[in-house]
Amino acid sequence: MTDASVPQDFAALRTLIVERAADFPRRLTQVATYALENPDDIAFGTVATIAQAAEVQPSTLVRFAQSLGYQGFSELQEVFQSRLRDRVLNYDERLEQLREHTRNSGKSGLIFDGFAGAAEQSLATLREKLDPEQLRSAADMLARADTIYLIGLRRSFPISTYMAYAFGKLGIRYVLVDALGGLAAEDTSFATPRDVVLAVTFTPYASETVSLSQKLSGRGVPVLAITDSPFSPLASIAQTWFEVQEANFEGFRSMAATLTLAMTLTVATAERRASLARDK
Amino acid sequence: MTDASVPQDFAALRTLIVERAADFPRRLTQVATYALENPDDIAFGTVATIAQAAEVQPSTLVRFAQSLGYQGFSELQEVFQSRLRDRVLNYDERLEQLREHTRNSGKSGLIFDGFAGAAEQSLATLREKLDPEQLRSAADMLARADTIYLIGLRRSFPISTYMAYAFGKLGIRYVLVDALGGLAAEDTSFATPRDVVLAVTFTPYASETVSLSQKLSGRGVPVLAITDSPFSPLASIAQTWFEVQEANFEGFRSMAATLTLAMTLTVATAERRASLARDK
DNA sequence: ATGATTATGGAACAAATGTTCCGTCTTATT
DNA sequence: AATAAGACGGAACATTTGTTCCATAATCAT
Incomplete structure (x- = not known):
């Protein structure tokens, strides 16, 4: 049975990996780096294809997953897949959601939202002209x-x-x-x-x-x-x-x-x- | 060898499925409906899990893919996966194909489009994070x-x-x-x-x-x-x-x-x- | 109603899969 | 230097996988 405290969402997993990275031995560090830089490959790949791309042995991937508390690699992979399952909004809907997220976040967030909005608008205008x-x-x-x-x-x-x-x-x-x-x-x-x-x-x-x-x-x-x-x-x-x-x-x-x-x-x-x- | 005209992007595939749906026999219609309503499951599932969820036999899925011109189900699945992969990466790949066709004409507009898209994507990612x-x-x-x-x-x-x-x-x-x-x-x-x-x-x-x-x-x-x-x-x-x-x-x-x-x-x-x- | 064609389900199969286990190497500790 | 612990690679293995093939059922055309 899986360790109950193991992250089920990608953000928490990412935090956990980063925290633990300093203590990882060489090959596990290599996997961690590859995983965070190529999350889509982790989501869609097989142990064999990922191991090859990351230049480690398949069992190293399993060890990596188990060192984080998952039962096997497949369980870890599901978290990477969950990251992509949220991507069902089209671009405009997602942008609006993001705007709302940054808007509701105090003064600094409003400043950022303002500048990001200005950048996006400027790009849109230039596209037209x-x-x-x-x-x-x-x-x-x-x-x-x-x-x-x-x-x-x-x-x-x-x-x-x-x-x-x-x-x-x-x-x-x-x-x-x-x-x-x-x-x-x-x-x-x-x-x-x-x-x-x-x-x-x-x-x-x-x-x-x-x-x-x-x-x-x-x-x-x-x-x-x-x-x-x-x-x-x-x-x-x-x-x-x-x-x-x-x-x-x-x-x-x-x-x-x-x-x-x-x-x-x-x-x-x-x-x-x-x-x-x-x-x- | 795969039929050269088979869609490699999700939007074209969806159009093809919708066009052909009227002519599909019962089980293939069932698969088509399930696929368009549950694209994430098609992307991440196996023939067995999808067949079960869609209430058809595994070979029906293969038949469905082949009726659309793909060699097997795995090829069709890759198109569903492509929908979820990093957008800029897909964009780059598409432009690379276009560049193949326009190599001798140096289209400045395409270059601008690429950079503007990258800027917008970068802003969206930062908003999220x-x-x-x-x-x-x-x-x-x-x-x-x-x-x-x-x-x-x-x-x-x-x-x-x-x-x-x-x-x-x-x-x-x-x-x-x-x-x-x-x-x-x-x-x-x-x-x-x-x-x-x-x-x-x-x-x-x-x-x-x-x-x-x-x-x-x-x-x-x-x-x-x-x-x-x-x-x-x-x-x-x-x-x-x-x-x-x-x-x-x-x-x-x-x-x-x-x-x-x-x-x-x-x-x-x-x-x-x-x-x-x-x-x- | 009959025969031909198409659709379907499911068994067989080779290949691929994820996981476990263990011998060997590397690192840490005493 | 010797010993213990940890890391690593890779073989073995049971299970799962996607695909092909074919007998049977269903549908279509006459």
């Missing part, structure tokens, strides 16, 4: 650039640092203009019309981003902009520009939509570069 | 700190720069540890137990973030961590830590959930500081 042809054109522009100059300061700095990181991973040459040591102008002084400026700024439009971009545009360097209005100072000088509306909560605007667009641009650029290389 | 009490406790910890040391490098750097920007706007003292000029250790050398370290790192865990945080923790500076696993090196040293799972697309993880949490923490900290000031 984004023109794939514009994406294609921007990716092409970036793919053909010798060097991409990333300009985004203050609130937009996370966007440009993210893109620097991602371009770095993708082997795409960039210069991150960070105004460090007051050297922004020097950073950009080598830009030529064979390069591209990618400038990110939102109301109230960081003045340094704007003036650097205008200077470069005046020198014939093509500008790609991410901004929030047709009246943005960047819109008039940019060859291509994206309008991103970020929803506001508590005086702080979301950045989820901008970041998602940034990710898209970096990967689309890499893909376009690969495509151009193939066509040669 | 976030413990408001933990938020409250973290905000209290940050509100009482003399100085907040923000450590987040490489991929996590946008998070710490965002928080630096937001804390700045809110008049909350911080030090942004950016490893500039190799001075990360010096940046943090003034931290005392009256301060707080806010460290952000995800698999594969930027080694500098980890070692700095461990050093500070060893000196009695409380650590608040944002990371992605109970096995993260930060989890064991943090007084409070948040687990954030970011969905992956094209080898790049979303950052929407992490950013939303960061925004929440900054605003909740400001609010808690105001509350503490009122109580004096």
